[in-house]
Amino acid sequence: xxSMAPLEFLNSKQGWIPVVNGTLLHSSVxxxxxxxxxxxxxxxxINSLKSLIVxxxxxxxxxxxxxxxxxxxxxIIDSNRELVxxxxxxxxxxxxxxxxxxxxxxxxxxxEPSVIKALSGSYCILRHPASVRVAPFYxxxxxxxxxxxxxxxxxxxxxxxxxxxxxxxxLNIASDQILTLPMVEEAMSRRQSEMEKEGLxxxxxxxxxx
Amino acid sequence: xxxxxxxLLRLGDILMATSVLRSLRREYPGAELHVLINGQFQSVANIxxxxxxxxxxxxxxxxxxxxxxDRNILEAYFRxxxxxxxxxxxxxxxxxxxxxxxLSGWMTALIACPNTRGVVFGVNGKFSVGSGWFEYLNDxxxxxxxxxxxxxxxxxxxxxxxxxxxxxxLLETKAGxxxxxQTYTKYADKKRILIQACSNExxxxxxxxxxxxxxRVLQNLEPGIQVFILGAPNEKEAVAAICADNPRLIxxxxxLEQAYSLIKQGHLLITVDTSIKHIAAATKIKxxxxxxxxxxxxxxxxxxxxxxxxxxxxxxxPCSHRGGxxxxxxxxxxxxxxxxxxxxxxxxxxxxxxxLRTLAHEYKDEVxxxxxxxxxxxxxxAYPLAESFSAKxxxxxxxxxxxxxxxxxTHEKAVGEYGTEGLELKQLLENxxxxxxxxxxxxxxxxxxxxxxxxxxxxxxxxxxxKSLLGAMHExxxxxxxxxELEEFCVQAEQSNYFKSYxxxxxxxxxxxxxxxxxxxxxxxxxxxxxxAHQRTKIExxxxxxLQTGFMEII
Numbered sequence: 001x002x003s004m005a006p007l008e009f010l011n012s013k014q015g016w017i018p019v020v021n022g023t024l025l026h027s028s029v030x031x032x033x034x035x036x037x038x039x040x041x042x043x044x045x046i047n048s049l050k051s052l053i054v055x056x057x058x059x060x061x062x063x064x065x066x067x068x069x070x071x072x073x074x075x076i077i078d079s080n081r082e083l084v085x086x087x088x089x090x091x092x093x094x095x096x097x098x099x100x101x102x103x104x105x106x107x108x109x110x111x112e113p114s115v116i117k118a119l120s121g122s123y124c125i126l127r128h129p130a131s132v133r134v135a136p137f138y139x140x141x142x143x144x145x146x147x148x149x150x151x152x153x154x155x156x157x158x159x160x161x162x163x164x165x166x167x168x169x170x171l172n173i174a175s176d177q178i179l180t181l182p183m184v185e186e187a188m189s190r191r192q193s194e195m196e197k198e199g200l201x202x203x204x205x206x207x208x209x210x
Numbered sequence: 211x212x213x214x215x216x217x218l219l220r221l222g223d224i225l226m227a228t229s230v231l232r233s234l235r236r237e238y239p240g241a242e243l244h245v246l247i248n249g250q251f252q253s254v255a256n257i258x259x260x261x262x263x264x265x266x267x268x269x270x271x272x273x274x275x276x277x278x279x280d281r282n283i284l285e286a287y288f289r290x291x292x293x294x295x296x297x298x299x300x301x302x303x304x305x306x307x308x309x310x311x312x313l314s315g316w317m318t319a320l321i322a323c324p325n326t327r328g329v330v331f332g333v334n335g336k337f338s339v340g341s342g343w344f345e346y347l348n349d350x351x352x353x354x355x356x357x358x359x360x361x362x363x364x365x366x367x368x369x370x371x372x373x374x375x376x377x378x379x380l381l382e383t384k385a386g387x388x389x390x391x392q393t394y395t396k397y398a399d400k401k402r403i404l405i406q407a408c409s410n411e412x413x414x415x416x417x418x419x420x421x422x423x424x425x426r427v428l429q430n431l432e433p434g435i436q437v438f439i440l441g442a443p444n445e446k447e448a449v450a451a452i453c454a455d456n457p458r459l460i461x462x463x464x465x466l467e468q469a470y471s472l473i474k475q476g477h478l479l480i481t482v483d484t485s486i487k488h489i490a491a492a493t494k495i496k497x498x499x500x501x502x503x504x505x506x507x508x509x510x511x512x513x514x515x516x517x518x519x520x521x522x523x524x525x526x527x528p529c530s531h532r533g534g535x536x537x538x539x540x541x542x543x544x545x546x547x548x549x550x551x552x553x554x555x556x557x558x559x560x561x562x563x564x565x566l567r568t569l570a571h572e573y574k575d576e577v578x579x580x581x582x583x584x585x586x587x588x589x590x591x592a593y594p595l596a597e598s599f600s601a602k603x604x605x606x607x608x609x610x611x612x613x614x615x616x617x618x619x620t621h622e623k624a625v626g627e628y629g630t631e632g633l634e635l636k637q638l639l640e641n642x643x644x645x646x647x648x649x650x651x652x653x654x655x656x657x658x659x660x661x662x663x664x665x666x667x668x669x670x671x672x673x674x675x676x677k678s679l680l681g682a683m684h685e686x687x688x689x690x691x692x693x694x695e696l697e698e699f700c701v702q703a704e705q706s707n708y709f710k711s712y713x714x715x716x717x718x719x720x721x722x723x724x725x726x727x728x729x730x731x732x733x734x735x736x737x738x739x740x741x742x743a744h745q746r747t748k749i750e751x752x753x754x755x756x757l758q759t760g761f762m763e764i765i
Contacts, residue, residue: 045271050292122292123285147282157284164287179283181276194333200320201290203331205283207313208273 007082009090016090017059018083025058025130035061039069042126046072051118053077053146055139056131057084057100060091067097074098075114078131079138106141110156115146120160149178167198181206211241214302216318216328218267218309221251222510225488227308228258228378229362229513233371234306235260244300246317256467257380267293267317294320305330306369310347312337327369342617343368357613357711358508360590367618374588378513380492382474383467390471393438393462400436401559403428404473404495406481407452408445413503413535413543415482420548421452424480427552429458432559438462438476440469440486478559480551487512496558500551502543504531507580511592517582518558518566519592522546523575545576554579570596583641585634589614593642601654601661602707604639608658608757609711611635612749621745628749632756639757651761658708659754665709666747672696673740676733683729693720696736712743 008019014032018025027034039062046052051073054063066072076098078084084102088094099114109115125146132139145153151168152175158164171187173179184202188195195203213234217227224247234243242262247254249266258264268289275286298321307318307328315329315337327340339345343364366376394402405425409415416424425437438460441449446463453459464472469486473479474493481487482500490497490512497517501507506528507519521527522545526537550573557565570579580592591610597603611631620626639651675692682688697720703713719739723732 048266048268048292049289119284119288122288125281125285143280147280149283154282154284157282164284181283189335195331195335196333197291197294197320197322200316200331201287201294203335204290204313204316204320205272205276205286207311207316208269208286209276 007080007086009086015059015061018086020080020083020134023130023134025056025128025134026061031059031061032065035065038062038129039065042124043069046124046126048122049124050121051075051123053115053118053123053125054098054128055125055142056128057087057094058128058131060087060094062126062128063094063098073118075112075118076100077104077109077115077142078102079135106138106145109142109145110153116157116160119157149180151175151177151179154179163196164198167196167202181209211238211303212244212300213238213241213304213306214244214246214265214297214300214321214323216246216305216307216309216314218246218248218269218314218317219311220485221254222484222488223308223361224251224254224258225378225380225485225492226362226510226513227365228260228380228492229376230306230308230365230369230371231258231260232379233366233373233376234369236373236375237371241303244302246297254466256383257386257470259379259381265293265297290320297321308365308369310344339368341368341370342619346617357610358506359610359614360511360513361509362513363589366588374586376513376584376588376590378488378492380470380489382471386467386469386471389464389468390475393460393472394475397436397460401432401434401478402476403432403435403437403555404440404476404479404481405437405452406440406479406483406486408441408448409483409503411503411531413529413540414505415502416500416543416546417540418448418451420543420546422455423548424551425452425456425459427549428555431552431556435477435559436460438472440464440472478555480555484510490514491517498551498555498558500546501528502540502546503527503535504529507592511580511590512582513584513590515582515584518554519578519580519582520546520551520554521578521580523578547573547576550577567595570594581641583638585638587630587634589634591638593638597642599643599646599650599654601658603642604654605658605662605708607635607639607642608750608753609708609746611753612746615749615753616742616746621749626752628752628756632753632760635753636757636760648761652758655754655758655761659751659758661706661708662747662750662754665703665706665712666744666751668699669712669740669744669747672699673737673744676737676740680733683733686729689729693723696720712746715739716743 006021009016010019010028012028012031017028017031052066054074054076057076057078063074063076066074081103084100101112104112151173155165155168158168170191171184173183173187185206188199215227215230217224231243243260244263244265245261246265246267249268250270252266255264272286272289275281302321302323303325305318305321305323305326307314307326307330310329315331318326318330328344329337329339331337347364362376407415407421439449439452440462443463449461449463453461462472470489473490473495476495478496478498479490480498482502484505487497487499491514497512499507499512499517499519501519501521507521511519522542524542524545527542550569553569554566557569574596579595581595583591583593615631679689679692700713700717703709716739719735
């Protein structure tokens with residue numbers, strides 16, 4: 001983890017820009033414009049979603065841009081506790097508008113209530129490029145945990161959605177198996193029970209990859 | 211009342227669905243109408259009328275998640291669940307699914323509305339369609355069959371709608387109108403010819419050189435025209451390539467709303483693209499549709515009367531949407547010559563029906579030239595302008611009309627609609643063969659009646675024999691003998707010019723029966739096919755006799 005990485009702040013016309021290990025986390029010329037372009041590029045992918053899991057707080061420019069556009073449920077995961085503390089001190093309004101998890105070990109991330117809440121409805125993981133560049137190993141580990149398709153992991157991730165969790169349990173698939181859509185379809189036909197809403201959604205997903 | 215219309219296929223399908231939307235608005239003036247479409251076509255929402263709310267399904271986004279190993283499968287799950295929750299909250303009184311595929315069937319099931327039309331899956335995983343018209347989409351996919359109906363008609367009847375006005379209708383936006391005004395400022399005194407030369411599939415268009423030649427010939431034939439080459443933003447390069455060697459052409463890169471306004475104020479559209487054609491069908495512009503590749507004019511032709519369709523005469527047309535052209539050369543496009551298209555366009559501008567018929571005869575071996583027709587009941591057809599007069603050709607149209615009446619379950623109604631349908635059919639046949647003497651009609655119809663009567667009697671007898679076989683299921687030899695006789699009859703019917711579609715269906719059932727060990731199931735399936743053929747031929751006979759009376763009255 002890079003929580004010990006040297007942290008400095010550069011003052012720009014538009015606010016403080018963190019510099020971690022000599023790497024600028026935003027454009028020093030126009031960080032707001034940079035944040036707008038970043039969010040513009042992602043917007044079609046995220047605009048209809050409820051929650052966003054943002055990897056990297058940076059200087060918060062991209063978070064502010066997101067909040068300007070829509071009242072998302074935002075969970076920020078950052079490797080650098082020192083940076084997060086400094087950002088909260090400089091921009092205390094973040095505390096009310098986003099949940100921030102600083103330096104949480106990847107193995108623990110799925111147990112965080114804010115993450116469980118985010119994973120109970122539509123969400124997307126947004127990677128702040130400069131932050132990820134500064135601590136690639138941490139964010140890769142976090143991504144792997146959040147994206148792992150083993151049944152155990154999916155059950156853990158879906159704690160906030162009881163019917164989905166029950167559905168996954170009803171499939172009678174080995175916990176260490178990586179879940180695939182044909183596997184779910186087959187397991188559902190083995191159950192020989194009426195299809196519930198969750199089952200119908202998996203069937204719709206199945207059609208999308210046929 | 212709240213109604214949801216689902217259209218989860220391509221842009222052209224959404225545009226065709228506007229016909230259903232206008233009928234629903236007419237039948238339920240106070241209802242709230244919502245649509246569910248694919249997210250990538252969200253921009254069409256600006257020009258769809260009658261709709262209170264547009265929901266979009268992020269098909270591409272969800273597919274991207276599912277196909278990517280570094281995204282969680284639950285991301286996709288929650289996106290669908292979110293949409294489903296929103297749709298369920300609406301509490302729809304009726305859901306009309308105009309998308310005939312499994313995905314839409316699961317989505318319709320998820321909305322959990324008790325009143326649905328179109329494909330819907332049950333909790334047991336089996337699907338139902340709620341109308342014979344949607345069943346038809348499932349069962350009758352034989353491309354060589356004559357019984358192909360336009361999707362607008364199938365949607366209309368399948369949704370249980372009445373009324374004859376099935377026009378495609380769109381909204382004009384201020385931005386679109388302003389764009390058209392600006393584009394046309396200098397050309398107010400010219401006849402504005404719009405050409406949509408690009409399509410989403412390469413096999414659905416002509417070679418750039420052919421377009422160049424076609425336009426030059428047309429400019430020579432019609433000096434008072436101005437040609438505009440239309441294209442979407444992603445077609446900019448292709449449009450520029452067509453315009454490169456011809457300084458008199460105006461390239462126009464536009465979005466859907468701009469395209470609609472441009473077309474609305476144009477005089478003639480020449481198009482290979484389905485969506486642009488449907489947009490044009492919502493206006494009064496003359497439409498010349500070049501149907502190549504996978505373009506199936508019988509299902510998706512310009513839904514307006516008087517449009518002209520050209521299709522290369524090749525056995526592989528229309529081909530499947532999937533994959534590229536399977537032939538060594540793009541044969542269906544090569545058959546359509548630049549000169550012919552230009553001359554047809556010129557004939558249309560001059561409203562010269564005779565010229566079109568002459569061209570249709572002249573190019574008969576290479577190109578099928580058809581004209582669209584919408585009868586007073588609202589049903590669409592595209593008829594050839596150079597068809598040979600024969601009982602076989604007459605029969606193919608009677609067969610199609612009888613199928614429509616069958617799907618409408620006319621035979622189950624106390625009062626049939628044979629008379630009205632017969633009148634429409636008579637008018638259509640007279641359009642196809644305008645110069646035939648009434649006596650010729652009567653002669654051909656009499657010959658047809660004889661053949662259909664024979665077929666109807668035979669099928670009736672096979673039905674009766676099947677009934678008696680039910681009491682003798684313990685004697686397998688009797689059943690085998692029955693199958694042999696039925697097969698012989700089908701082969702005989704296959705050789706005639708009139709009953710191929712029935713015999714093909716029956717032969718398929720016989721083939722399936724050899725693989726099925728459950729004799730009751732086999733009998734059930736055969737009975738269904740025979741009953742279908744029997745009912746249909748009865749309807750055909752009524753139509754034939756009605757037509758004979760109609761022509762004899764004139765004599």
